[in-house]
Amino acid sequence: MIKRVLLCLSLFAVALPHVDAYEVLDCSSDVVFDSNSCSQCFDGGTKVQGDYIGLLKDDWINATDSKRILYKEEQKMPSLISLDSDNVVWSQTPSADGFWEYSEEFDALYSEDEEWYILDSWKRVTWLQSKVGYAYKLDQNAAVENTNIGLLVYPISTHTILEDGIPSIDDDEHRECVLFKSASASEAEVPPAPEKLPDTGPVQYILVLILAMLLGFGFITIRNKA
Numbered sequence: 207m208i209k210r211v212l213l214c215l216s217l218f219a220v221a222l223p224h225v226d227a228y229e230v231l232d233c234s235s236d237v238v239f240d241s242n243s244c245s246q247c248f249d250g251g252t253k254v255q256g257d258y259i260g261l262l263k264d265d266w267i268n269a270t271d272s273k274r275i276l277y278k279e280e281q282k283m284p285s286l287i288s289l290d291s292d293n294v295v296w297s298q299t300p301s302a303d304g305f306w307e308y309s310e311e312f313d314a315l316y317s318e319d320e321e322w323y324i325l326d327s328w329k330r331v332t333w334l335q336s337k338v339g340y341a342y343k344l345d346q347n348a349a350v351e352n353t354n355i356g357l358l359v360y361p362i363s364t365h366t367i368l369e370d371g372i373p374s375i376d377d378d379e380h381r382e383c384v385l386f387k388s389a390s391a392s393e394a395e396v397p398p399a400p401e402k403l404p405d406t407g408p409v410q411y412i413l414v415l416i417l418a419m420l421l422g423f424g425f426i427t428i429r430n431k432a
Contacts, residue, residue: 244383252389260341295346349388
């Protein structure tokens with residue numbers, strides 16, 4: 207329980223400033239976006255070994271004049287792709303199981319009659335988020351500074367509602383991609399060296415024992431003379 211609380215605190219300290227603060231990039235700025243079929247691209251900044259990426263969320267935006275629907279069974283969960291497997295190791299803390307959850311505002315969009323989720327035109331909803339205390343961790347990073355080390359991909363598949371009220375057969379997949387690069391080793395925080403404690407070897411114990419015996423002997427002598 208204590209470890210879980212400490213992880214939550216570290217995520218608020220490390221990851222919270224990055225939520226909704228990624229700089230938008232032109233998807234032609236790096237070939238990695240094209241090779242991963244990215245529809246919208248973002249700069250995730252640099253990361254050093256030991257960094258966490260948490261408190262993540264994804265928004266479903268309907269920027270059209272028609273309603274759109276979403277089926278849960280068609281969705282693929284976001285994933286962090288390692289772009290330098292020889293030098294970089296990512297993990298999911300505490301595990302990949304149960305990492306993502308649907309938001310309450312998204313669940314409110316469910317239509318029991320149609321068994322789908324429907325979003326009106328020009329509306330936006332946070333539909334998916336990582337659980338508090340869950341994060342991606344950069345366990346190992348020996349990559350050269352400023353090289354690509356990770357790509358966080360958020361896919362979402364939706365359908366258009368046609369004029370006759372029937373959803374389109376083909377789905378439209380939108381892929382948001384956040385690119386992370388390697389920071390320089392000097393950017394990693396180095397914990398302060400612990401203060402040196404005084405030596406407590408056998409000699410010190412013997413001296414303390416002798417001093418205690420002398421004090422005790424002196425006390426007895428003085429009491430007998432009184």
